[in-house]
Amino acid sequence: MNQTKTAIAVIGAGSWGTALAMVLADNGHEVRLWSHNEEQVKEINEKHTNKKYLPEIILSELIVAYASLSDTLAGVDTIILAVPTKAIREVIGKIRAVQIAPITIAHVSKGIEPDSLMRISEIIKEEMPNELLKDVVVLSGPSHAEEVSLRHPTTVTVTSENMDAAGKIQDLFINNNFRVYTNSDIIGVEIGGALKNIIALAAGITDGLGYGDNAKAALMTRGLAEIARLGTKMGANPLTFSGLAGIGDLIVTCTSVHSRNWRAGNLLGKGKTLEEVLDNMGMVVEGVRTTKAAYQLAKKYDVKMPITFALYDVLFNGKSAIDAVDVLMARGKTHEMEDLVNVLDERNIED
Numbered sequence: 199m200n201q202t203k204t205a206i207a208v209i210g211a212g213s214w215g216t217a218l219a220m221v222l223a224d225n226g227h228e229v230r231l232w233s234h235n236e237e238q239v240k241e242i243n244e245k246h247t248n249k250k251y252l253p254e255i256i257l258s259e260l261i262v263a264y265a266s267l268s269d270t271l272a273g274v275d276t277i278i279l280a281v282p283t284k285a286i287r288e289v290i291g292k293i294r295a296v297q298i299a300p301i302t303i304a305h306v307s308k309g310i311e312p313d314s315l316m317r318i319s320e321i322i323k324e325e326m327p328n329e330l331l332k333d334v335v336v337l338s339g340p341s342h343a344e345e346v347s348l349r350h351p352t353t354v355t356v357t358s359e360n361m362d363a364a365g366k367i368q369d370l371f372i373n374n375n376f377r378v379y380t381n382s383d384i385i386g387v388e389i390g391g392a393l394k395n396i397i398a399l400a401a402g403i404t405d406g407l408g409y410g411d412n413a414k415a416a417l418m419t420r421g422l423a424e425i426a427r428l429g430t431k432m433g434a435n436p437l438t439f440s441g442l443a444g445i446g447d448l449i450v451t452c453t454s455v456h457s458r459n460w461r462a463g464n465l466l467g468k469g470k471t472l473e474e475v476l477d478n479m480g481m482v483v484e485g486v487r488t489t490k491a492a493y494q495l496a497k498k499y500d501v502k503m504p505i506t507f508a509l510y511d512v513l514f515n516g517k518s519a520i521d522a523v524d525v526l527m528a529r530g531k532t533h534e535m536e537d538l539v540n541v542l543d544e545r546n547i548e549d
């Protein structure tokens with residue numbers, strides 16, 4: 199399906215960057231995988247493994263790891279950016295310092311920056327000068343790196359303000375194991391991908407507390423309702439939340455032991471402190487910072503997000519998980535759909 203074979207830079211050699219590098223290598227592309235860790239670069243090039251992040255996997259020899267960013271980027275016109283949200287500004291700063299020609303950046307990260315309340319595509323556009331940036335594309339959806347690296351069937355979506363650019367990223371990645379759709383709603387795709395991590399943390403907590411499937415189904419359904427309310431108020435297409443970057447990613451993250459957010463929540467539910475959990479995870483748990491950002495966004499846009507607020511209290515205000523669940527369950531009576539309908543009505547009035 200992929201006609202042109204090109205050199206592609208994957209920036210970030212954690213679980214997701216490495217798994218995506220494998221998809222690109224399966225499609226015959228030359229993949230330059232940049233890491234800021236020289237030991238890891240040596241391991242990937244000499245042993246074709248990345249034991250810390252994907253312990254069972256042997257990597258294709260088409261994947262070559264680089265420690266030098268300028269060597270990684272030389273002659274490349276597409277970057278796949280796969281670092282945690284917290285590192286995006288720093289890494290874009292390093293790219294900016296060595297990049298000489300305009301480039302397309304496809305990011306695959308799932309977060310919102312607290313305080314600035316920016317989506318990742320917005321951060322990239324802020325940090326990268328116009329003359330060096332062709333397009334920003336987002337790739338998102340239900341896709342655990344552990345399963346993608348085993349070539350298990352996976353579906354994702356790509357979006358951009360320029361759908362031709364999204365189509366090019368679709369062509370680079372699509373194959374018979376990794377099916378890539380397009381979606382023109384960049385706000386919805388980024389909000390869905392980021393905020394599902396909050397609900398996955400909460401689902402991990404209720405599992406850790408020993409509550410059952412009813413509690414998890416409640417969290418996922420009502421979690422999606424509050425994600426859709428906020429996203430729609432921010433300008434997203436509400437239909438996006440019933441797609442891969444919405445319900446799709448919510449399902450995979452709330453129900454899988456691969457999810458770092460679910461696992462972190464599970465340990466919190468079992469009584470560990472946030473500090474203990476994060477110290478032992480060894481990989482990014484995006485939902486913690488995103489909870490802070492979503493809490494701020496809910497206030498800014500005046501949207502009710504009771505699960506996000508309950509989790510915020512558990513993570514940052516010392517509330518016990520059991521008390522947070524009790525508060526959620528004892529709230530006043532409400533209509534299931536009314537709040538989203540109100541948000542849609544407000545948007546229609548503004549239009």
Ligand SMILES: NC(=O)C1=CN([C@@H]2O[C@H](COP(=O)(O)OP(=O)(O)OC[C@H]3O[C@@H](n4cnc5c(N)ncnc54)[C@H](OP(=O)(O)O)[C@@H]3O)[C@@H](O)[C@H]2O)C=CC1
Nearest residue numbers: 210211212213214215234281282285307308342343481482
């Ligand atoms: N894992 C998955 O299945 C999926 C992840 N994502 C998203 O992808 C993004 C990356 O996640 P993932 O790969 O899983 O995270 P990991 O924790 O597995 O890896 C993060 C990688 O980024 C590197 N890194 C961290 N900070 C910096 C920095 N300041 N400069 C350079 N490199 C840095 C890490 O290096 P070091 O080893 O030195 O810490 C590591 O190689 C997240 O936003 C996540 O939500 C999206 C879909 C699936």
Ligand SMILES: O=C(CO)COP(=O)(O)O
Nearest residue numbers: 339340341342457458459
């Ligand atoms: O986004 C993911 C799967 O789609 C990965 O989720 P975690 O970051 O919780 O592991």
